[in-house]
Amino acid sequence: MARRRKRNFIGGAVLLIAAMLYSALYGAPAKDTPSAAQSAAPVSSSKEAAQTNVWFLDVGQGDSELIRLKSGKNILIDAGTGETAKQLPVLLKELGVTRIDLLIGTHPHEDHIGGMAEVVKNFPIGQIYMPKIPNSQVPTTAVYENLLETIEAKKLKITAAKSGMVPLEEDGCKLELFAPNRASYKDLNDYSVVAKLTCGQKSFLFAGDAESPSEQEMLKTGYDLKSDVLKCGHHGSLSSTTAAFLKAVSPTAAVISCGVNNDYGHPSKQVLSRLNKAKVTIYRTDQQGTILAQCDGKTIAFQTNQKSLVK
């Protein structure tokens, strides 16, 4: 009994430390104004490219998207699993990343934040956006605690991501957040940050692992969900990309990020058939590796089989 009590006490202490660290890392609520764009270091205009590049990185059964704006600023949404954590900074450097201006952790599951501590260690970071999770649901996983400790060690703060925020806006490109819309959800997936990137006339919607409850809320908000490319929620699971949501987004292309023969059966056959019926071109990281979408503001061109982290 004594041993069990001691173990419980240690468990409680770890939980308490995690909760204290967690609270300390979240900065004051950010205003709904572009902040990353203002605080990020200026990027040399000589690096300006004609296109915005979006890489849907093949991280196996996880999510990670790198966005390079025309100015050269980098946005990283999620960082894949712990399995590819060490290789991720290497690949990002190969892709020309020297700084992450905006880092978004959609939600604190290992398949999205598993490689994030390595990213924070390896690059100067501008702003970090993550959803604020109620203390009772804050994960006490080693990977999450390691991430928080790494963020603290670099004296960075986390901005609590909320629907309506515009973390970045420049040169005709805008990144706005459509979710989370509530302070508490039953499932951690529904805390997912959902972000829409608009560049000129074209747009991308990154749905994290948002499932049906969050999709329904987004439909009610009145936001312009219409996007040319949809990064399907929750790896193409049946819990996401519901018919009404898909109709509102009405993409011409969808990207599903999942691992080869994954244990979850992602993507769902029903979701694939829903996308096919809507005549949406489907790209899958399990079949086509890393997928690059290049957008000049008027058109989007896709290239498949770019360098993968697992193949």
Ligand SMILES: [Zn+2]
């Ligand atoms: Zn996931």
